[in-house]
Amino acid sequence: MSKVSTCLWFGQDIEAAARFYVSLIPGSQIDQVLHAPGPWPGGNPGHAILVTFTLGGQSYQALNGGRPADYGTAASISVSCADQAEVDRLWAALTADGGAEIMCGWLRDRWGVPWQIVPEILPRLLADPDPAVASRAFAAMQTMVKLDIAGLERAAAG
Template sequence: MTTPAKNTICLWYNGDAEEAARFYAATFPDSSVNAVHFAPGDYPSGKEGDALTVEFTVMGIPCLGLNGGPAFTHSEAFSFQVATVDQEETDRYWNAIVNNGGAESACGWCKDKWGISWQISPIALLQAVTDPDPAVAKRAFNAMMEMKKIDIATIEAARRG
């Protein structure tokens, strides 16, 4: 048996933790489904033999999906933030999430079909909104505030003025 990670993110699902984990593993690099554990007995939201927990990794981050049922849902208070290097990578991750039953939100945020929030954040955006010149940072920030998926060319144009 392997030693578990010292700190693991536990995400609550309504019976579909394995489906979510397999989607993440197929979509993001350095991601995998590591183990599926089945309930040894009946529990409030499932029966003996149902997938109870799923150990998975999302871009190197150890996670545990718990099929806990409908009692709790996800909110934007938790999100995965993915730093992308170019528009192609930004589009690829955004489209994978949104086109798989997810939903667009504002300022580079989207939500997957399981309710997990994702920030698909180009490095160019992060650099622009933290520019040491306050006027540059404000222009980039204002441009971002008008977007759903981040458009790097628009951010760079705003940065240039």
């Protein structure tokens, strides 16, 4: 059976990036590190060229492309967080050391990879059967950078 994995292109530091990512999400791990058997345009023999890792049960690859990638915003790693403490912990870690806050729970980490840090309550609020509740939660979300569960709940309650 075929296996699907998301491949992320990095300029260098693929082992550092993968180690950092798996340190953030419980139950994650580095699965394999492949090293270049000979010289190549992006580096020398022995340099890590591909790291496979599992992040929150999902398979990823970190590819050493030799130069930084421009990820744009069309794709991101989305993490559903159980509570505000988890939102805050991940937000602080991922925006540290050159990461950047965006809007509506989006950020870029120090390698430029886009992430969404989303409280698990948000989809429930946005799918509320009362359109007024969903609209208030949606409007509140659009004013936030890092998502705030208490603020979303207050807005939803009216």
